[in-house]
Amino acid sequence: MIRTLSMVMCLMTITFLPSPAYSQVPGAANVWIASYEMVWQTVNEHHFDSTFGGLDWNEIHDRYYDLVDNVENDSCFMKIVNKMLAELKLSHYAVFHMKEMAASGSPLISGGSIGLDIRLLDNKTVITSVKPDSPGAEAGLKAGYVVESIDDIPVAQIMADIESEAIPISNERKRLSDIVEDIHSRFFGDAETSISLTFLDEYDILHEATLLRKQRTGKTIIDESLPPFYVDFQVRRMDDNIGYVRFSAFLPPVAERFSQVIDTMGDMRGLIIDIRGNPGGMHEVGEAIVSKLIQEPTLFSVFRYRNETQEVVVQPSEKTYDGPVVVMIDIMNASASERFSGCIQSIGRAAVIGERSSGSVGPSDIKELPNGASLMYLIAQSLTPDGTVLEGHGVIPDIIVGLDRQALLDGKDTQLDRAIAHITNETH
DSSP: HHHHHHHTTTTTOOOOOOOOOSSSTTHHHHHHHHHHHHHHHHHHHHOOTGGGGGHHHHOOOOOOOHHHHHSSHHHHHHHHHHHHTTTTTTTEEEEEOOOHHHHHTTTTTTTTOOOOEEEEEEEEEEEEEEEEHHHHHHHTTTTEEEEEETTTTEEEHHHHHHHHHOOSSSOOOHHHHHHHHHHHTOOSSTTTTTTEEEEETTTTEEEEEEEEEESSSEEEEEEESSSOOOOOOEEEEEEEEEEEEESBBHHHHHHHHHHHHHHHHHHOEEEEETTTOOBBBBBHHHHHHTTTSSSSOOEEEEEEOSOOEEEEEEESSOOOOOOOOOOOOTOOOTHHHHHHHHHHHHHSSSSEEOOOOOOOOOOEEEEEEESOOOEEEOEEEEOOOOOBTTTTTTTSSSEEEOOOHHHHTTTTOOHHHHHHHHHHHHHH
């Protein structure tokens, strides 16, 4: 269960900002040292690479120990330990307070939303989709509009603050995805709470709107120890009998819903699985989806642990779909969604269309620390069947297509249009 929960926790935005609730810990000095030693030792024992990528892990222990020994509050302790973990230049390493994380805005755990998605296009925060009947739609916002400020804070200032607080990361794609995630998370919060926006329309005229976050549907209980999660799942039959499925996370409801799609829409000309912006979730959900798309037992992925290599073979379901499949991804994909898209591409079962993903792939585990924080740590290296390491590398689409602001203003989704064209060409 712990490993399953850890994969879920990877989906939640981890912020390393000071939190008054954790500014003092009883017997703090000893607790911080004990917590630090547990973090270092856990990585020492469980990191998949016994050479630590050429790092002197013992030297790193001594260097950061001296810093921890002089901290005066828990916020400083957390920053120091996260900087130590960042030395590994890998995702899925972090210490965080669970309550602090649950209290922050998050597309997965917040009950209220204004129904907007965004991406950085030419360094502008461009709205890429507006959910029908959402507060955003009711306020007149449209795809292609540019968000200029959120709650009276200029987006440029938000971006600058993110950059100043950021811990060094492994690649530029991850840096950009972290910025988008931070801005996007501000659209979420408790239902019936307000948020003010200024934005540029199609004529670059500045407007202002105050919106009330609307209660979301798709509430899912993963475990009683965690807050509820909200999972969006969309399905429709498009023109020319092309099926379209989009879901926001690899969490349990998705496997069942996807299975129903295949069972009831098996006559589709082709299938588009749109997981753009999907932060991942449980690897088992991805395997369940693949089981509906293969016709024989298939080596789907490989996990390389320190002392062993585990091959994951997926068995086909009783009823499967054998038509052409497209998987759509972008820079915001991470974790289980990258494993799914990279591996289904590797076995030749789907064409991947969109933009290269961030390269932040588990699996990981979680451990509670003496100071009450949680440690998330990587336990294996994830590879596709052809041996491609996904961490840092990400998934490179077969067909690379970006989004364009003017096209969005014209009501066009260039990535989706290319996916439809691919299905059409494959079945012509």
